Amino acid sequence: MSLLDVENLSVSFPSEAGVVAAVRGLSYRVMPGEVLGIVGESGSGKSVSCLAVMGLLPNRARVAGSVRFRGTELLGRTDRELSAYRGRTISMIFQDPLSALTPVYTVGDQIAEAVRVHRNVSRPSALDRAVELLALVGIPEPRQRVGAFPHEFSGGMRQRVMIAMAIANDPELIIADEPTTALDVTIQAQILEVLHTAKDATGAAIIMITHDLGVIAGFADRVAVMYAGKPVETGAVDDVFYRPRMPYTLGLLGSLPRVDVGNRQPLTPIEGNPPSLVALPPGCPFAPRCPIRITRCDEAEPELLPMRASGAEHHAACHRSSEVEERELGSADVFPAAVVGAPPAAFTPRGERTRVLELVDVVKHFALVKGAILRRRAGTVYAVDGITLDVRAGETLGLVGESGCGKTTTMLEILSLVRPASGRIVVLGKDTGALGPAERFQLRREMSVVFQDPMASLDPRMPVGDILAEPLRTHGVPEGERARRIGELLETVGLRPEHASRYPQEFSGGQRQRIGIARALALRPTLVVLDEPVSALDVSIRAGVINLLQRLKIELGLSYVFVAHDLSVVRYIADRIAVMYLGKIMEIGDVEDVFALPAHPYTQALLSAIPVPDPKKERARRRIILRGDLPSPANPPSGCRFRTRCQTFAEKLDDVRRRRCVDEQPILADQGEPARGHRAACHYAERIAVLDDVTAT
């Protein structure tokens, strides 16, 4: 008997523009102990449908259909009746562990409360249960930590507390809404491990909502892919990943840069944007973006139909899915893959190309001050602690690391064009320490930036034309020239010149990022600093922006500094990679060298933590799970900064050899041939293949 039966669920919200049909007829079934993954982009209705199941939607939402838990109808119940289920038989894990815990109570009290709401137990025994649960989710020294407040925990630790609360009453169903999206990749690996433990301990079924196909591949038994409020493909994980039959799924899988695929596999971007959920036209909502659309697609919305050639549960909603099935079409057959050539500069050996950017021992420390009136220095944050790297013409340097590693500080140091606290920054042969204001202003023409969040990086009060005109006006480009250039820029990034009169809000995320790129190109710079330019975008949009960046680099002969935490994207776009940890570079080298044979234990752990959208591979993989969290950059460990979390230090070294890690800071040393410039900062560096590489065809 199934645990949860959702039938024809629909949710709509009234809005300024009209009624938003957020979920339009969703049906699924969860069996006891099973993991159902729901994948979709933002606005696809995946979160809303789960909030509807929990009865947590705002009152203005209109919900119809049926949600049965062990045969009992949940829809239409009062809040009070549902409270008997929530947290006891069905519990939820939210995305943001920061706002899901109350800051004024200790975590122990909050877990104990979750227990006592549903069970008649005394406070001390509830607290004992809290300690037990904290131990289960892997919080060290649970007996001491139970009295700590949420702010004393890191993001990953808080998410563990959330999981502890969710499993406090041995629920039968856990709904996890993007539980790892806000976390770093090594912490994500830890949390997924904890979720596995939690599942084994309670035997609960899990509904995992995420946009990350890699997470789903390794975690779920069955998948539902949602688009525009409807499931478009459902089935067992292997069926959906290896035999996708709906063009949207095909496009999603093809548009994902994979960390285990080298040589720039062609990405197949899905053109266009998800439809507005207000007044959807008849027909398939994906039709406007679908390359294999036929007239029938605009007339009637396809039903979910069983796919004969694969597992019984495999359904796809496409008029042409039987054709896709017969001809076994893959992503590249359906979607035209953009072929990206190599930049002309690539044919000149690296050493002979000009240096566009050079950092020598750059240091940036922040003072921690205490006291409001008598300000005294209470400590130092070693945000960037001696970084040396260079970027050659026509090259992309990927600067990667987890949050708090100093990559953003490094980027800001480069962009601010001032003398660093110590060390040198040289841009196009000019030392920033020796620049006068006029020279600095001139140098700004040569360097520009694209920010992560396209919502925040464009002034919402300015039309696009004015946004693009700003750099031109600032640097004295005459008015007539400006108008021409703006039209040209918009066309370069794939928009239309008449878009200049619109406001940023009228564009989708991907288009806004294109505007941000256009602004960065306005003054024909030589070097563009890209700060996580695709991580805020939906998966299907990403490939388009990545391909655009790649094309622009070749056409305009640009060099990029690409700051990112997503190593899959870095592998795709970068030529060189620098891995940072606590303000230091741990490993630097050509992308192919570092991904194929990473030498530093940290790089190895990072690479092994990244989920791959390949279920069989995911299940077979052995991950290196790093212990604990990033130490505070105000108080970094002595010697090697990574040693507190290092798997080599913990498992492979004896005490004598460990001594060296504790006492002596490792410096970057050549790995393999010195000419290739692959260097790692580890006393016991050892080049190991972590990824089972697939060669792109």
Next chain:
Amino acid sequence: MATPTAAATTAPGSRGQLVLRRFLRRRLAMVGLAAVVLLVAFAYLGPHFYRWSYRDLDYSAFLSPPSATHWFGTSQNGFDMFALTMRGMQKSLVIGLIGAVLSTSIAALVGAAAGYFAGWTDRAMVAVIDLLLVLPSFLIIAVLSPIFNGRTWLIFVLLLAAFQWMVTARVVRSMTLSLKEREFVSAARFMGVSHWRIIVRHILPNMSSFLIIDATINVSSLILAEVGLSFFGFGVQPPDISLGTLINDHWEAAGTVNGYQFYFPAILLVVLVLAVNLVGDGLRDALDPNAEVGAPE
């Protein structure tokens, strides 16, 4: 949360239209707006249609109660109360408007500069703000009133505004502190755009809704401040007339048979301030995207 984003990206019409729609949905704000429009029309258009001017004396009617010839009655000198009230309202409205625009502008510039430049600029400006906040503004204007006595009332408006902007400036400062961390400001800075240009082009326009609301609310508080000071004889000086001086001249009539001399200006004052505040509230709900009340049913 994914819920409303789909709608937001496709909402038809400009932001202005959206705000207008949300404003129109607030019934009380509409009543307030109608009242403000009526009162302004009454103050400025009234004199063109009414047979008496505020300077005219009717020697045939002293202290006459409201009638068809003198709608609000007459004073003991034979001045027409309706004409006087219209004249007084004109002055109070002008003082409120000029003062509000002045005070909000000072607040915007000082607050934005303090927040944007930080460091010593910030500390100096915050010190000035704190100092002005603890000074008794009423007393100081009262003490200074002999200076502008006999000169233009504009000095009085300037003084009123000078004691009105500090709280707003503090809010503007904290909004600037968060706005300047936004990426579009960094983008402008890394492009080489000058500081003041960033303030004027990026920072202030992005808090324009707050500034508009603040200016609206300031109109009513400045009118009240003017009335209070004028009532005690420190504000608008004869021969100028404001609602304050009218109330001062006639407050003793309250409770007597000639009470109309006091009640008409006083009631109109209350209606005016209430109406302006209702408009301010309505604007706040319409401009604030998070306000529940403006949302559609």
